[in-house]
Amino acid sequence: MKQLHSIDDLSVDDLMNIINLAIEFKQGKEVKHKGYAVNLFFENSTRTKCSFEMAERRLGMDVIPFETSTSSVAKGETLYDTCKTLESIGVDVLVIRHPDNAYYEQLQTLTIPVINAGDGSGQHPSQCLLDLMTIYEEYGTFKDLKVLICGDIINSRVARSNVTALTKLGADVKLAAPKEWQDTSLEVEYVAIDDVIKDIDVCMLLRIQHERHDGAKTFEKSHYHIEYGLTGERYDELKDSAIIMHPAPVNRGVEIDSELVEASKSRIFKQMENGVFTRMSILSHILNKGEK
Ligand code: CP
Numbered sequence: 001m002k003q004l005h006s007i008d009d010l011s012v013d014d015l016m017n018i019i020n021l022a023i024e025f026k027q028g029k030e031v032k033h034k035g036y037a038v039n040l041f042f043e044n045s046t047r048t049k050c051s052f053e054m055a056e057r058r059l060g061m062d063v064i065p066f067e068t069s070t071s072s073v074a075k076g077e078t079l080y081d082t083c084k085t086l087e088s089i090g091v092d093v094l095v096i097r098h099p100d101n102a103y104y105e106q107l108q109t110l111t112i113p114v115i116n117a118g119d120g121s122g123q124h125p126s127q128c129l130l131d132l133m134t135i136y137e138e139y140g141t142f143k144d145l146k147v148l149i150c151g152d153i154i155n156s157r158v159a160r161s162n163v164t165a166l167t168k169l170g171a172d173v174k175l176a177a178p179k180e181w182q183d184t185s186l187e188v189e190y191v192a193i194d195d196v197i198k199d200i201d202v203c204m205l206l207r208i209q210h211e212r213h214d215g216a217k218t219f220e221k222s223h224y225h226i227e228y229g230l231t232g233e234r235y236d237e238l239k240d241s242a243i244i245m246h247p248a249p250v251n252r253g254v255e256i257d258s259e260l261v262e263a264s265k266s267r268i269f270k271q272m273e274n275g276v277f278t279r280m281s282i283l284s285h286i287l288n289k290g291e292k
Pocket residue numbers: 044045046047048049118127247248249
C-alpha cells in the first residue's frame with residue numbers, strides 16, 4: 001500500500017491486513033519506523049489529529065508541528081505548494097484533512113505518501129478502518145452482520161467509506177435518514193429505524209454536519225432525536241448483543257440520548273481507543289519498511 005486516499009482503493013485482503021495488524025498492536029506488538037510525519041488539518045479535529053500523532057509517536061516517528069493558522073497557508077500558499085515544500089525539506093509522510101472532496105488528486109505527483117484524514121463529504125478511510133476493527137473485535141466476522149447507518153448520510157464521509165467497506169466484507173448494510181439527507185447514489189436500501197431496530201447487530205449513528213448545511217434550515221434538535229435518534233426506548237429494543245457506534249463528536253441529546261453515550265452497548269470510546277492502533281497499522285502498511 002503506497003498511500004491511503006479512499007477506502008475504495010482497498011481490497012478485502014487489504015482491509016483485513018490493516019485490521020489484523022491493528023489488533024496485534026493493541027495486543028502489544030512493537031514496530032518502529034524512522035521518519036518524519038506532518039499532520040495538516042484544514043478542518044477542525046480532535047480524534048483524528050491527536051490519534052494520528054499518538055500513532056506516529058508510538059511508532060517512533062518524529063512529528064513536525066504544523067498549524068494552518070500560523071503557516072504560510074495563511075499567506076495564500078496553495079495546498080500543493082505547501083505539501084511540495086514539506087516533501088522538499090525531507091518529510092516522509094503527510095496526513096491531511098481538507099474541506100474539498102478529493103483534494104488528494106492535486107497531490108498525485110508528490111513522491112511521499114498522503115494519508116487522507118477526511119476530505120469534505122468524500123471519504124474518511126482511517127475512521128472506517130477503526131470502525132471495522134471495532135466491529136471485528138466484537139463479532140469476529142462481517143459476513144451477514146446487520147448494520148444500520150443512521151443520520152446525515154449525504155454529508156457523511158464516514159457513511160460513504162463504511163457503506164463501501166462493510167458491503168465488500170459481506171455485511172448487510174441499511175441506511176436511515178430524513179429524505180433531505182439521503183444519498184441515492186449509494187446502492188443501499190433506506191429503511192425506517194423503528195422497522196429494523198430489533199434485528200440489527202450494529203447501530204452506527206452519524207453526527208449532523210451543521211457546517212455542511214450552508215445555513216439551510218434543518219431539523220429542530222428535539223424533532224430529529226425523536227424521529228432518528230437513539231432514544232432510551234430504542235436502546236431497550238436493541239438485541240442484548242447489539243452495539244452502538246458513532247464516529248464523534250457526538251451531539252448529545254440529538255443523535256443519541258446523552259445517558260446512552262457510555263451505556264453498556266456503546267462502543268463509542270472503544271472506537272477512539274482503536275483509532276490509535278488502526279492508524280499505527282495504516283502508517284506501518286504505508287511505510288512498509290518491515291519490522292525494525
Ligand atoms: N471522528 C472524527 O473524525 O473526529 P474528529 O473530527 O474529532 O477528528
